[in-house]
Amino acid sequence: MAEAKGHDYALFLGCIAPNRYPGCESAGIACSKKLGINLHPMKGASCCPAPGAFGSIDLNVWYAMAARNVVIAEKMGMDIALECNGCYKSIYEVNEKLKHNDDLRDMVNEVLKTVPDPTDPTKKGTMEFKGTIDVFHLIELYSDPKICGPDRIKESVTRPLTGTRIGVHYGCHLIKPKKERHLGDTENPMWIEELVAALGAEPVQYRKKMQCCGAGGGVRGYDLVHAIDITNEKLGYLHDAKVDAVTEVCPFCQLQFDRGQIEIKEKFGKMWGLPVLHFNELLGLAQGMSPTDLALDMHAIPVDPFLKKIL
Amino acid sequence: MAKAKGYSDPKMEEKLKDRYYYREYSNPDFTKKVHDLARTVNHMCFQCGTCTGSCPSAPRSSYRIRLFMRRNVMGLEDESLTDPDLWLCTTCYCCTDRCPRDIAPTDVIMAMRNIAYQRGIVPVNFLKTVQAIYQSGHGVPNNDVNRAVRVRLGLAKDPPTTHSYPEFLPGIRQIIDHWHVKEKADKIVAEAEKHG
Numbered sequence: 328m329a330e331a332k333g334h335d336y337a338l339f340l341g342c343i344a345p346n347r348y349p350g351c352e353s354a355g356i357a358c359s360k361k362l363g364i365n366l367h368p369m370k371g372a373s374c375c376p377a378p379g380a381f382g383s384i385d386l387n388v389w390y391a392m393a394a395r396n397v398v399i400a401e402k403m404g405m406d407i408a409l410e411c412n413g414c415y416k417s418i419y420e421v422n423e424k425l426k427h428n429d430d431l432r433d434m435v436n437e438v439l440k441t442v443p444d445p446t447d448p449t450k451k452g453t454m455e456f457k458g459t460i461d462v463f464h465l466i467e468l469y470s471d472p473k474i475c476g477p478d479r480i481k482e483s484v485t486r487p488l489t490g491t492r493i494g495v496h497y498g499c500h501l502i503k504p505k506k507e508r509h510l511g512d513t514e515n516p517m518w519i520e521e522l523v524a525a526l527g528a529e530p531v532q533y534r535k536k537m538q539c540c541g542a543g544g545g546v547r548g549y550d551l552v553h554a555i556d557i558t559n560e561k562l563g564y565l566h567d568a569k570v571d572a573v574t575e576v577c578p579f580c581q582l583q584f585d586r587g588q589i590e591i592k593e594k595f596g597k598m599w600g601l602p603v604l605h606f607n608e609l610l611g612l613a614q615g616m617s618p619t620d621l622a623l624d625m626h627a628i629p630v631d632p633f634l635k636k637i638l
Numbered sequence: 639m640a641k642a643k644g645y646s647d648p649k650m651e652e653k654l655k656d657r658y659y660y661r662e663y664s665n666p667d668f669t670k671k672v673h674d675l676a677r678t679v680n681h682m683c684f685q686c687g688t689c690t691g692s693c694p695s696a697p698r699s700s701y702r703i704r705l706f707m708r709r710n711v712m713g714l715e716d717e718s719l720t721d722p723d724l725w726l727c728t729t730c731y732c733c734t735d736r737c738p739r740d741i742a743p744t745d746v747i748m749a750m751r752n753i754a755y756q757r758g759i760v761p762v763n764f765l766k767t768v769q770a771i772y773q774s775g776h777g778v779p780n781n782d783v784n785r786a787v788r789v790r791l792g793l794a795k796d797p798p799t800t801h802s803y804p805e806f807l808p809g810i811r812q813i814i815d816h817w818h819v820k821e822k823a824d825k826i827v828a829e830a831e832k833h834g
């Protein structure tokens with residue numbers, strides 16, 4: 328899908344970025360554009376749907392709803408780009424599963440037949456999963472030298488994040504399970520650190536870097552104290568490593584680390600006050616966007632201590 | 639699970655209670671059903687414990703993924719499905735990446751949860767997400783504070799999803815209704831709320 332003007336993708340938004348951290352969405356679109364990645368809205372897309380909730384209850388509904396979202400992009404004739412690990416789990420994984428399992432694809436298509444067409448909601452019988460597109464997380468497009476790569480990111484930086492120490496939280500569903508993904512090592516990956524370094528910041532290693540944020544699998548809703556206890560452990564290790572901020576590539580992890588710190592204060596009496604930034608927000612700052620344009624005021628934990636170091 | 643010995647002293651009864659498993663506790667169909675749903679070689683587990691050792695939920699609860707793997711091989715359906723720990727897996731896939739037998743324990747848990755749901759055993763928070771998606775197409779829907787911020791950022795006040803195009807909601811509801819999930823969710827949630 329490479330063109331002289333850049334690379335075009337259908338942008339799958341999901342829920343938490345557009346509805347809780349809209350700065351992730353606006354930064355994703357604006358920053359990608361500067362990197363030659365054009366994102367096009369997917370009209371009528373829904374929740375991915377939430378892999379923890381739907382996957383736990385009825386995998387068939389999960390396959391079919393995710394497939395409906397994939398088909399919207401198939402009809403646009405574009406690969407999908409997205410910015411949330413949870414969405415990646417649903418959209419990437421269902422796309423691959425349906426491509427490789429005829430029984431699942433047939434089952435899903437049987438249901439999709441009755442669903443309205445995204446180009447014309449009065450039309451039915453035209454929705455069919457064909458398996459014609461691929462699904463990418465924006466961060467892997469940023470990292471891929473054929474699309475963008477760290478050098479190009481570096482060139483786009485107008486306000487280097489010099490003097491800041493940043494810990495990377497990869498999250499789970501972007502890279503795990505590794506044999507169903509294609510993004511390499513899951514014990515100590517370093518490719519997002521390379522992108523953080525391209526922004527001028529110092530990426531910092533910390534204990535249990537690959538541990539889950541604690542929110543997934545419906546655990547945040549099922550047992551909040553259990554979920555934030557996992558988060559609290561990671562925050563402690565990030566604190567030990569003296570980071571100025573933690574960056575992630577998943578608005579759900581972001582919610583867990585950001586609002587989670589308020590909940591940790593309530594339940595455990597400890598206030599870490601660690602700024603949490605989606606990589607898109609970090610990239611936006613480095614490309615010169617203002618904190619207001621990034622809606623950083625929507626964060627539960629003030630980002631100001633981090634901003635003071637770079638503004 | 640254990641058979642009573644009939645001692646009058648409850649302490650003695652507890653101490654000497656029968657710790658054997660009997661054939662009647664085992665449902666081989668359960669192992670098979672999990673296999674079909676999870677699409678993983680669940681029966682290959684040799685109980686090494688690498689999964690529990692990798693699990694972020696294990697150090698802070700009684701949840702042991704290895705135990706669920708064993709119960710699965712033994713066909714201990716009731717014991718698996720009625721254990722509240724079933725819902726403490728964060729689906730982080732650490733165990734899956736490390737299992738030396740190439741099993742996906744995470745997917746075994748997801749399959750067990752699916753079977754539990756079929757039997758009406760399911761925490762309500764899972765069902766509430768289903769209800770939210772049925773209502774608006776989003777698990778986490780928009781709100782007015784966020785709409786104002788979106789406008790400030792130069793975005794449409796609602797994203798170009800089902801929020802802006804509600805005409806697609808009937809199609810999504812059709813998918814959910816095909817498996818009667820909303821119907822069942824409403825019933826279980828109403829029941830749970832009645833009992834406080």
Ligand code: SF4
Nearest residue numbers: 683685686687689737
């Ligand atoms: S790591 Fe694999 S083989 Fe070892 S106990 Fe867990 S599921 Fe069984």
Ligand code: SF4
Nearest residue numbers: 693727728730731733
């Ligand atoms: S996927 Fe679930 S069982 Fe496996 S390590 Fe993670 S939390 Fe534990």
